[in-house]
Amino acid sequence: MTITSDPVATPQVIPIQRTRGDRIFRGVLIAGGLVAFLVLAGIFGYLAKSATPVLQAFGYHFFTDSSWYSGDGLLPSEGSVDPPTFGMLPMIWGSVLIASISVGIALPLGVGIALAIVYLLPKRSVFGFTLFIDLVAAIPSIVFGLWGFFVLMPHGVLWARWLNENLAAIPIFRVEFPAYDQSPFMAGLVLAIMITPIVAVVSRQIFSQVPPDLINAAQALGGSRWTVIRDVVIPFSKSGIIGGAMLGLGRALGETIAVFFVLQMFFDEVNWYRILESSGGSVASLIISKFGEASPLEISALFAAGLALFVVTLLANAGAVALVNSSKGKK
């Protein structure tokens, strides 16, 4: 027997012979991925192009000033006698504030509902409960807006007053004018009810994937229902719960019509934290409320507002991805 071998082995690329079906499938997947990316890039490009006139005229002040005055729709350089001013900081901050309030309410609520469905409720009632949650998730947002305005707000005002009168030691519950209606809190509440089903549906999926092995082990170590959930189920599900909250946050940030009904928009000053005050902002609602009578310059300003919302949403998602990755790194 003779063994002939190259004395010095060199690394070699292993040739891959792809079948025809493989190549087609690969092409379809790559094309699909590219289309999604191109659509996103196209939207961004169009927004940026349409926003250019107003961004050239106002520069960064568009994002940092507090004012929204339509004027005669002309720039001073075009001979304006009543120049408009556009600064949308109260709207950007208002969107973030409202979305944060809604996620702050919907996250514990949705996670609680999911825990109840997976671990507490008798198996028989789970189907009905799940169906109900899915149905709530499918209600159109205008219905939430109308319901929020006519049904929720009269009650919400009472809750807001209670919070203000009893918890005014906490700065966020202070008000200057005790009207309490159409506040960021009210908008956050309506949005919370809208996004709770999303958080609940995603969390339920995640919780049902916790290996029974781990739950068994925790019970054998003397865990109670509560400590097993706290120390094993929640840590295991953390990244999925964050994902669900982000889906909800995305919807809350972009919600237009429901917020439009229950929020008093105030353009001249940022309401930084007084969530019970009848003064707030929302980029999406700004766009719908101004679009009908806007001059070409104002239209450009509204596109710029859309661009800002786009960027805020991207940042929120990037933050979520970073959060998920950091919690994975701990494992």
Added chain:
Amino acid sequence: MTETLVRDSLENGLVHLEAKDINVWFSSKHVIENISLQFPENSVTALIGPSGCGKSTFIRTLNRMHELIPGAQLSGEVLFNGNNIYGPAVDPISVRLGIGMVFQKPNPFPTMTIRENVLSGLKLSGRRARDEDSIVESCLTRSSLWTEVRDRLDSSAGALSGGQQQRLCIARSLALNPEVLLMDEPCSALDPSSTRRIEATIRELSESMTIVIVTHNMQQAQRVSDQTAFFLAEENQPGFVVEFGPTDSLFSAPNDPRTEDYVNGRFG
């Protein structure tokens, strides 16, 4: 005849744990019939028998893990230090703290570090420990894992090998200072050298605690146990104990022909 053998084995020590007339049902299916076994203090008892004869189900009745399966029902008593753990005023969680359990598949908590895994039982049961570092060291030492992980206590438990993970699970149970340790086929997912290490750990632990181990490996039963119970179930019939006695005599001179066939590898 079984009874005399049991008596012999009991002469060595006090009965620490005792199952009396245990019957188990899942919904209406009767899966275990009239099992009575005695576990003397600091003894190792092996439960052997073919698959599906109720060994794992039985061992779960000994620390009230059985009732966590939907549809699980039971009759009979389990006496732990003379008290029925199924008594009306008994908190199942306190039972599980005194009678620990190690599972077939190593199942350390993947979101916790090695150190956190060892201390997890204290956290789950809401107990405070005065000196956590010494608990971690002593439990890992007793499960013979300390020298391998002492430098990476704060890294994830998921990076350990299967055998190491199982020893971590043993350490995790030991942190609660149980008097009895139940092991449900602890080596079935492990390679031979990991199995030997776990067996050595079992022998060391049995100096200070009572151990009940389910195993499919008859050599293992002979190597680690003082007494053995042979379980059997006819098709669609509940499982029962054919023979129970000191391991030596059960393997060398079984009383029942079915035991003889099984320990000599003629079926199962």
